[in-house]
Amino acid sequence: MxxxxxxxxxxxxxxxxxxxxxxxxxxxxxxxxxxxxxxxxxxxxxxxxxxxxxxxxxxxxxxxxxxxxxxxxxxxxxxxxxxxxxxxxxxxxxxxxxxxxxxxxxxxxxxxxxxxxxxxxSATDGVVLGDIVVDLVGRSVAVAGRDIALTTKEFELLAHLVTRRGEAVSREQLMDAIWGDAFVAISRTLDVHMTALRSKLGRPGTIATIRGFGYRWDT
CATH class of the missing domain: 3.40.50.2300 (Response regulator)
Incomplete structure (x- = not known):
């Protein structure tokens, strides 16, 4: 250990x-x-x-x-x-x-x-959220039966949020989980990837912004 x-x-x-x-x-x-x-x-x-x-x-x-x-x-x-x-x-x-x-x-x-x-x-291998299906092992996502092409960082961002759905996740947590260091990673990078992810999913409101804190996947 x-x-x-x-x-x-x-x-x-x-x-x-x-x-x-x-x-x-x-x-x-x-x-x-x-x-x-x-x-x-x-x-x-x-x-x-x-x-x-x-x-x-x-x-x-x-x-x-x-x-x-x-x-x-x-x-x-x-x-x-x-x-x-x-x-x-x-x-x-x-x-x-x-x-x-x-x-x-x-x-x-x-x-x-x-x-x-x-x-x-105890973590699951996949998550079904309405018509959004996230395969955490195969690292793929489908919306209404259609495969969505995500970059590595976009998928990691999605996976982090859906496995904590309903939970407020700070910007620092996301930057640390995806870029490896919340205290060095550039905050603007997170904004760019979040914008792209929301656009590709095409489901407004699923990822809520918590002003001054971070994000939450709304169930």
């Missing part, structure tokens, strides 16, 4: 990397919040300290949750109830107070990753 160990204390960070390596995982040491925001794509789970040098860990968690559902286990010295509540409500899968027992921490990481994996495995 690939684990992002986000910890700026070298002694503790190195110890965690060594301990997780010994039990068969592939930990990657990260020292700043910016590191995990750029590198989480390749991780199965994130072990996140809250006291980071460039930004507060709760801010890192907020930004991460805006674009990704990667499992996050907070490991911090903060044991006050307010921090625990804010982290869990902010999307953390678990919260562990330092010093942590390695056996327990290992178990919590595995449980968080397994829970998210089970959720991902």
């Amino acid at each position: 690939r684990i992002a160990v986000v910890e700026d204390n070298d002694g503790l960070g190195d110890a965690l990397v060594d301990a997780l390596t010994e039990v068969g995982h592939s930990p990657v040491r990260m020292r700043r919040g910016a590191d995990v925001l750029l590198g989480y794509h390749d991780m199965d789970v994130v072990l996140l300290d809250l006291g980071l040098p460039d930004m507060d860990g709760l801010e890192v968690l907020r930004k991460l949750r805006a674009v990704s559902s990667v499992p996050v286990v907070v490991l911090t010295a903060r044991d006050d109830e307010r921090s625990v509540v804010r982290a869990l409500r902010g999307g953390a899968d678990d919260y562990v107070v330092k010093p942590a027992r390695l056996g327990e921490l290992h178990a919590r990481l595995e449980v968080a990753a397994r829970r998210r994996s089970a959720s991902d495995d």
